[in-house]
Amino acid sequence: MATKAPNPLDSQFYKSADDFFPAYSNIGLTYDDVTLATLYSEILPRDTQLHTTLADALQLNIPIISSDMDTVTESRMAIAMALNGGLGLIHYNMPERQQLSEVSRVKNNVHGLIQDPIKVTPDQHIGEILDQIEKRRFAFSTFPVVDGEGKLAGLLSSHVVKPRYAKRKIAEALTPRAQVHTITKKELGSDPIARADKFFNEHPGIHKLLVVDDKDRLHGLFTLSDIERINAERNAQFKPARDSHFRLLCGAAVSATRNAFGELDRERILAHVTGLVERGVDAVAVSTAHGHSKGVGETVRMLHQEFPKLPIIAGNVTSAAGIEFLADCGANVIKVGQGPGSICTTRIVAGVGIPQLTALYITSRAAKKKHVTILADGGITKSGDIVKALTLAEAVICGGIFAGCPEAPGEILELGGKLYKQYRGMGSLAAMKSGSAARYGHAAADPARKLAPEGVEALKEVSPSVDRVLAQLIGGIQSGMGYLGAPDLSTVRTRARFIRVTPAAQKEATPHDVVEWKTGS
Numbered sequence: 001m002a003t004k005a006p007n008p009l010d011s012q013f014y015k016s017a018d019d020f021f022p023a024y025s026n027i028g029l030t031y032d033d034v035t036l037a038t039l040y041s042e043i044l045p046r047d048t049q050l051h052t053t054l055a056d057a058l059q060l061n062i063p064i065i066s067s068d069m070d071t072v073t074e075s076r077m078a079i080a081m082a083l084n085g086g087l088g089l090i091h092y093n094m095p096e097r098q099q100l101s102e103v104s105r106v107k108n109n110v111h112g113l114i115q116d117p118i119k120v121t122p123d124q125h126i127g128e129i130l131d132q133i134e135k136r137r138f139a140f141s142t143f144p145v146v147d148g149e150g151k152l153a154g155l156l157s158s159h160v161v162k163p164r165y166a167k168r169k170i171a172e173a174l175t176p177r178a179q180v181h182t183i184t185k186k187e188l189g190s191d192p193i194a195r196a197d198k199f200f201n202e203h204p205g206i207h208k209l210l211v212v213d214d215k216d217r218l219h220g221l222f223t224l225s226d227i228e229r230i231n232a233e234r235n236a237q238f239k240p241a242r243d244s245h246f247r248l249l250c251g252a253a254v255s256a257t258r259n260a261f262g263e264l265d266r267e268r269i270l271a272h273v274t275g276l277v278e279r280g281v282d283a284v285a286v287s288t289a290h291g292h293s294k295g296v297g298e299t300v301r302m303l304h305q306e307f308p309k310l311p312i313i314a315g316n317v318t319s320a321a322g323i324e325f326l327a328d329c330g331a332n333v334i335k336v337g338q339g340p341g342s343i344c345t346t347r348i349v350a351g352v353g354i355p356q357l358t359a360l361y362i363t364s365r366a367a368k369k370k371h372v373t374i375l376a377d378g379g380i381t382k383s384g385d386i387v388k389a390l391t392l393a394e395a396v397i398c399g400g401i402f403a404g405c406p407e408a409p410g411e412i413l414e415l416g417g418k419l420y421k422q423y424r425g426m427g428s429l430a431a432m433k434s435g436s437a438a439r440y441g442h443a444a445a446d447p448a449r450k451l452a453p454e455g456v457e458a459l460k461e462v463s464p465s466v467d468r469v470l471a472q473l474i475g476g477i478q479s480g481m482g483y484l485g486a487p488d489l490s491t492v493r494t495r496a497r498f499i500r501v502t503p504a505a506q507k508e509a510t511p512h513d514v515v516e517w518k519t520g521s
């Protein structure tokens with residue numbers, strides 16, 4: 001790519017990160033304190049690439065991760081994030097077994113072949129299945145029917161999964177085995193998607209194809225809608241983030257849990273992560289408020305020893321020493337941010353924390369030396385903040401931006417004619433009581449001890465779907481890259497030029513002296 005040589009006058013004002021940040025070593029800066037200078041460009045926003053490598057085994061197609069918070073990321077959010085090319089980190093404020101099944105839901109979501117479809121048995125009643133659909137929020141109502149040995153007995157079609165038939169046994173209502181379309185594992189060949197696609201072309205009106213082995217045991221299920229979505233994906237600019245088995249990527253948070261004696265509960269942590277790995281988790285995040293600490297270091301070291309191939313995300317830190325410590329313990333990806341989050345009160349309660357952009361500069365330089373990557377965690381409220389974060393970090397973690405989406409857990413509340421969803425800090429009293437106390441260094445099992453909350457419970461106005469929120473954010477990132485003349489994210493990091501802005505300039509940067517009528521979003 002042809003680039004113009006820097007103009008000396010520009011260089012006097014618009015500085016590279018290594019010239020800019022050290023010149024402000026006596027002050028903490030955050031997103032709104034700086035702006036980026038435009039640079040000569042031959043790049044159209046729509047042609048920019050947003051893939052990012054966080055670790056050898058962890059690559060995303062967009063640099064955005066949804067936060068491991070109990071009002072942000074469960075399986076629905078993680079599926080939406082991965083389908084858009086990003087990643088969701090499933091929170092840990094739930095029983096470990098439930099977290100395992102949330103991960104399974106993501107890993108089993110849309111694939112060419114659903115390897116572990118939800119099955120029913122002939123002796124169940126349709127009413128039980130209706131209850132399950134409601135309780136487990138299934139978005140489908142057709143189920144393979146298998147007998148006690150796992151052999152295919154038929155298909156329970158959505159046409160009969162109705163309250164009217166609740167008292168009937170599945171055996172009376174199923175489509176019999178002989179009428180169910182199946183294919184054997186061997187017949188799938190080397191390109192199962194193409195094979196299934198061909199089948200659906202040849203059988204108009206049939207939406208399910210079941211896979212069986214030589215003994216007629218069920219081994220999977222193709223659905224027409226999945227195959228169509230996969231075909232559509234092939235043409236999409238930002239492809240879903242998938243593993244080598246074509247399953248969606250999924251991360252999960254783990255806690256540095258302590259036992260009754262206050263020691264790290266090694267057995268419990270190892271058993272939990274073993275379960276996550278068995279379900280195909282792509283990364284675990286040791287998520288705490290203070291990552292530069294003994295317990296977090298020991299947890300990361302133990303996980304790195306036991307699961308050397310599993311990408312480990314750890315944090316949070318805001319210092320070079322914190323990065324070096326976690327990298328030496330075996331972390332691959334390090335979360336940066338102490339107190340920037342929209343629901344955080346750490347800086348007010350504890351008096352500590354570093355404005356986010358300064359923290360990102362310091363940690364990014366330490367990370368480079370240690371060959372680890374960093375995530376800008378918290379404080380992102382607009383796409384411009386993401387562009388600024390990506391001048392230093394490999395990806396961002398967002399909580400508040402996604403908390404109002406329908407894919408976030410929680411009910412919609414109506415207040416004064418407006419619709420809201422709950423959004424709470426993992427260090428808020430309510431969240432710590434639900435399990436996240438260890439993240440903030442408090443003993444969860446000790447109700448007598450007063451917890452000092454470091455986060456608030458809040459509401460977010462209901463927002464559009466994750467697809468639409470991400471489309472806006474990605475559009476903004478791509479515009480920023482166009483202005484910087486950067487075709488990809490690594491060029492964003494080398495080309496960015498910064499200048500400090502004043503409060504008057506911050507005012508100038510937002511709509512002013514007008515009555516805002518439409519936001520354009």
Ligand code: XMP
Nearest residue numbers: 067341342344378379399400425426427455
């Ligand atoms: P945003 O700004 O995206 O921030 O809403 C999400 C990030 O904030 C962190 N987090 C907390 N920090 N007290 C804190 O000091 C809390 O209660 C709290 N809860 C979450 C976390 O890093 C998250 O990704």
